[in-house]
Amino acid sequence: MRLVLTGGRDGDQEELDELTLQLRERLLELDVEDVETVRSGDVPDGAKPADAIAVGALAVTLAPLALRSVLDLVRTWIENRPVRTVGVTLGDDSLELEAVSSADQRRIVDAFLAAHAPEAEPADGQGE
Numbered sequence: 001m002r003l004v005l006t007g008g009r010d011g012d013q014e015e016l017d018e019l020t021l022q023l024r025e026r027l028l029e030l031d032v033e034d035v036e037t038v039r040s041g042d043v044p045d046g047a048k049p050a051d052a053i054a055v056g057a058l059a060v061t062l063a064p065l066a067l068r069s070v071l072d073l074v075r076t077w078i079e080n081r082p083v084r085t086v087g088v089t090l091g092d093d094s095l096e097l098e099a100v101s102s103a104d105q106r107r108i109v110d111a112f113l114a115a116h117a118p119e120a121e122p123a124d125g126q127g128e
Contacts, residue, residue: 001060001067002038003074004087011082019083020056026077030069033061067116071095071109075102090116 005023007016020037027035038057062070067090074086078099088095095112097105 001062001070002087002089003058003060004089005056005058005083006085006087008082008084015082016056019081020058023074023077023086024058026073027058027060027070030073031063031066032070033063035060064116068109068113071097071113075105075109088112 003023005016005020007019024035024037036059038059060070071088074088075097078086078097079102081099084098086097088097093112093115095108097108
């Protein structure tokens with residue numbers, strides 16, 4: 001799984017790097033195998049440095065059963081941070097979590113999880 005943090009226009013790379021490291025520390029508290037920082041410092045051609053949006057990326061190695069706990073952590077973590085979005089990529093699917101209402105985020109996360117649920121997990125959400 002890959003997580004990409006996108007800061008607001010008034011944020012800077014240093015602040016986003018610090019936030020990325022904070023999220024990494026929180027993720028390592030979960031039952032995940034590994035969380036590594038990924039650097040992608042390329043600015044698109046034609047972009048002005050002041051207009052470029054800073055990006056911090058993490059590669060998360062986890063068992064399928066840990067997916068919900070990772071997404072729930074990211075969803076709640078973003079609420080009080082100066083991060084505009086956290087993009088989540090798992091295989092060919094992606095999801096963008098934003099600091100919007102908890103109910104909206106929960107519906108988005110639930111739909112993403114339903115698409116990636118292990119075969120043995122009940123579809124109605126019971127079992128945990």
